Amino acid sequence: MSTDSRAAKAARIRELLDTEGEAVATNTRGFNQGRYDSVARLEDYEGLKDEARAIKEDAIERLPELLDELTETIEENGGTVYVAEDAADANEYIADVCADAEADRVVKSKSMTSEEIEVNDHLHSRDVDVVETDLGEWVLQLADEAPSHIVAPAIHKSRQGIAELFEERFDPDEPLETAEELTMFAREKLGERIEGADVGMTGANFLTADTGTMALVTSEGNARKSVTVPDTHVAVAGVEKIVPSVEDLRPFVELIGRSGTGQDITSYVSLFTPPIDSPTVDFDDPDTPITDGEIDREFHLVLIDNGRLAMREDPDLKETLYCIRCSACSNTCANFQSVGGHAFGGETYSGGIATGWEAGIEGLDTAAEFNDLCTGCSRCVEACPVKIDIPWINTVVRNRINEGGNGGRFDFLVNGLSPDAEDDASPTLQKRVFGNFETLAKLGSATAPLSNWMAHSRPVGWLLERTLGVDHRREFPAFRRQTLVKWARDRDGTAPTDPERRVVLYPDVYTNYMLVERGKAAVRALEALGVAVEVPSVPGSGRPPLSQGMIDTARAKAEGVAEALDPYLEDGDDIVVIEPSDLAMFTGDYERLLPAEDYEPLAANSYELIEYVYGLLENGASPETLSVADSSETVAYHSHCQQRTMSLEAHTVAVLTECGYDVTTSDVECCGMAGSFGYKSQYYDLSMDVGENLAGQLREADADHVLASGTSCTDQIGDLLASEPRHPIELLDPAR
Amino acid sequence: MTTRSDTYDRFADKAAAYDVELTRTEVESLPETISDMLETPAVGAPLPWDGCSLPESVTTDPTPAQLNAAVSGVTAASLAVADYGSLVLEATPGGAEPASLFVDEHVAVLREQDIVPDMAAAFKWFGDRFRETRGSAIIATGPSATADMGALVKGAHGPKTVHVVVIP
Numbered sequence A: 001m002s003t004d005s006r007a008a009k010a011a012r013i014r015e016l017l018d019t020e021g022e023a024v025a026t027n028t029r030g031f032n033q034g035r036y037d038s039v040a041r042l043e044d045y046e047g048l049k050d051e052a053r054a055i056k057e058d059a060i061e062r063l064p065e066l067l068d069e070l071t072e073t074i075e076e077n078g079g080t081v082y083v084a085e086d087a088a089d090a091n092e093y094i095a096d097v098c099a100d101a102e103a104d105r106v107v108k109s110k111s112m113t114s115e116e117i118e119v120n121d122h123l124h125s126r127d128v129d130v131v132e133t134d135l136g137e138w139v140l141q142l143a144d145e146a147p148s149h150i151v152a153p154a155i156h157k158s159r160q161g162i163a164e165l166f167e168e169r170f171d172p173d174e175p176l177e178t179a180e181e182l183t184m185f186a187r188e189k190l191g192e193r194i195e196g197a198d199v200g201m202t203g204a205n206f207l208t209a210d211t212g213t214m215a216l217v218t219s220e221g222n223a224r225k226s227v228t229v230p231d232t233h234v235a236v237a238g239v240e241k242i243v244p245s246v247e248d249l250r251p252f253v254e255l256i257g258r259s260g261t262g263q264d265i266t267s268y269v270s271l272f273t274p275p276i277d278s279p280t281v282d283f284d285d286p287d288t289p290i291t292d293g294e295i296d297r298e299f300h301l302v303l304i305d306n307g308r309l310a311m312r313e314d315p316d317l318k319e320t321l322y323c324i325r326c327s328a329c330s331n332t333c334a335n336f337q338s339v340g341g342h343a344f345g346g347e348t349y350s351g352g353i354a355t356g357w358e359a360g361i362e363g364l365d366t367a368a369e370f371n372d373l374c375t376g377c378s379r380c381v382e383a384c385p386v387k388i389d390i391p392w393i394n395t396v397v398r399n400r401i402n403e404g405g406n407g408g409r410f411d412f413l414v415n416g417l418s419p420d421a422e423d424d425a426s427p428t429l430q431k432r433v434f435g436n437f438e439t440l441a442k443l444g445s446a447t448a449p450l451s452n453w454m455a456h457s458r459p460v461g462w463l464l465e466r467t468l469g470v471d472h473r474r475e476f477p478a479f480r481r482q483t484l485v486k487w488a489r490d491r492d493g494t495a496p497t498d499p500e501r502r503v504v505l506y507p508d509v510y511t512n513y514m515l516v517e518r519g520k521a522a523v524r525a526l527e528a529l530g531v532a533v534e535v536p537s538v539p540g541s542g543r544p545p546l547s548q549g550m551i552d553t554a555r556a557k558a559e560g561v562a563e564a565l566d567p568y569l570e571d572g573d574d575i576v577v578i579e580p581s582d583l584a585m586f587t588g589d590y591e592r593l594l595p596a597e598d599y600e601p602l603a604a605n606s607y608e609l610i611e612y613v614y615g616l617l618e619n620g621a622s623p624e625t626l627s628v629a630d631s632s633e634t635v636a637y638h639s640h641c642q643q644r645t646m647s648l649e650a651h652t653v654a655v656l657t658e659c660g661y662d663v664t665t666s667d668v669e670c671c672g673m674a675g676s677f678g679y680k681s682q683y684y685d686l687s688m689d690v691g692e693n694l695a696g697q698l699r700e701a702d703a704d705h706v707l708a709s710g711t712s713c714t715d716q717i718g719d720l721l722a723s724e725p726r727h728p729i730e731l732l733d734p735a736r
Numbered sequence B: 001m002t003t004r005s006d007t008y009d010r011f012a013d014k015a016a017a018y019d020v021e022l023t024r025t026e027v028e029s030l031p032e033t034i035s036d037m038l039e040t041p042a043v044g045a046p047l048p049w050d051g052c053s054l055p056e057s058v059t060t061d062p063t064p065a066q067l068n069a070a071v072s073g074v075t076a077a078s079l080a081v082a083d084y085g086s087l088v089l090e091a092t093p094g095g096a097e098p099a100s101l102f103v104d105e106h107v108a109v110l111r112e113q114d115i116v117p118d119m120a121a122a123f124k125w126f127g128d129r130f131r132e133t134r135g136s137a138i139i140a141t142g143p144s145a146t147a148d149m150g151a152l153v154k155g156a157h158g159p160k161t162v163h164v165v166v167i168p
């Protein structure tokens, strides 16, 4: 990416932050909190997710068979099934159906798949009037704008903005102000449109092969009207929407509203088995009872392939097809909360999973436009009702983009994953430098303090920004000449004489070369708790290259780590990790990078530092050996995003509380720095906007100590509050 | 084991969260009970149970014009799901779907024995039923709603209020 295109991207993000950011933030954060509250009311949330996941895995596995079964069932029911290869094919078919029905007007209920094929434009070109009846979609149709969210498409528009739009378009007699007035006005206008409709078009959230039933998850009632009134019904759905039986709908019905907007269930879950056994309502014949005469309805199910069957063959993109489009991954994403789907989205889909959809449907070029906005924070993983590893899909696509496979949308099927080709100019220079941060850190440490003076000097700052896109407003962290490994090797023997346990403290790149104090504190605390600590030299975890989509480089790092730690694991030592994002590598990402025999022992024996302290205290070690609170010391603590996904925030809170501190935690999903993300000039404003949410909470807590577990969080909070927070272990350090 | 009345209470509680009120009555007094709570003009679809009838003020077999003018609509609910406060409204050739949809106030008539505890039970019922009839139904929870205009508003395209009359 050139300096100019970085500047253009930054400008676009800034514009969206200014114009749409506030509405998007309020709504998505509301949905996200609603999700936490709603799933907490379920007796067995995890069990339901497992069930949903299993149904999708099975359905996609058996898709060709289910497709045949569904076709047969629907034909038996009196409907027609058309499998469209691509958008053009689908649109042609739908236009023909409309022509046969002599349709002047189609009324539509909300459907992302119909957005994907742009059927409205196609029908307009055939002189068919298409009216969106979902209020949000209708607002966008009037405004000629694209959805900014897959469930709540007009989430970026304020009430006032909608009022102005209606004013301009309709010049209503009475001014419209309240949400109630706006809704009733829209209801009336749309009611008239529906009365005169010839064809009703819907999507389908799910389709059951056994009965030909489609589930539509809605709240307004417009889908019901669109199906009930006209005599012709066209449903447009991706082929991946098929599930085997009616009973399989249950976990999805219980999960989809909760995961998306935080509603236990939406007002209407329509289970239509079309053509439906209900009289049509012919407003052109207002005085004949609707029940007079035979019910004569037509139904066409248009199933869209448009790349999906190829995605099914792609081992990494395949999981995308499990997605039920609930929007949890958008709402829980800190970047999305700030900027919305107009930046964090492609042609049709938005949010974390959009990378998978857009890569499979449109191609890598489209995915490349916004793929970087996923920082891999992993907060979406636990939110996803079908347990898709969304960050991994983003990483894989990033890797493919790096490889320059920007041509056809299925290049990757032929090419497979080749090495990261770091010698040629494939991943951008910016990505390669951040991806090889370990090299930089080594050099910086070896040449400190000169390297620090350099990095902070204006000309170097300018050069970094011009060449690498490192934002000049960010300060590089200071490198330390004496690394943690050196300090540990040279220090006087203070090890417990008869240790109960032996651990390897993993010297991650940040602790080893920069945040050395937290490493020293960790050694002292562990030893005080009766543990023998070793700090051998071990390579970086591979997190930075993985974040940049450099999978092969990350794999090489993983192999190095496994090799270095193997003898300790053989001896029965535990591995203690300070940096949460590195622990997430060891216990999660390495599964994809290493053979099982290397991954499993490492994953099973690695612990987050405070989680380990928690275990020691549980097993009888005394907190008095640590530095405990004086009377009423207060702490404001921001856990790390990946740490929370690993369910390890509570351990830190518990240990601090046990040591007498009064702890307040932040509830923001991510600090916004996310490794190198916040250093990149094109994303600086977004990163700061996300961070401001956190900073506000920390300021409000007004505590004696601000603590954070991750390096990125430390950097970010340091920039926002103008004073660096410490790692919890530094507060507990017996030498404090 | 949940007794019938626990299930009823749970349903009533959950429905109340969506401002859906329940009225209990006997089969004999059903027409009168409905009549008292109705706003007219009213439309409806015949109730499928022996001995259960609608008051005369309810127009069954409505014309489109009558549907449009109706304030209330009375239809049967085939099932209720206690955990969610939901009603299951089946589409019928007699026009239950439009009668429950084109009105401001929906009055649903429910037999107490048709309240099931949870979604698992409801979907077992749907599976058996749909495989046999290839029918359609709505799981309706509270009135229609939207938040698209900047705040939650009831009665987006469908009814603004829902009332349930429960018979034994």
Ligand code: SF4
Binding pocket: A259, A322, A323, A324, A325, A326, A327, A328, A329, A330, A353, A380, A383, A384, A385, A386, A387, A388, A390
């Ligand atoms: S990926 Fe998961 S969380 Fe995201 S929209 Fe799809 S189902 Fe929902």
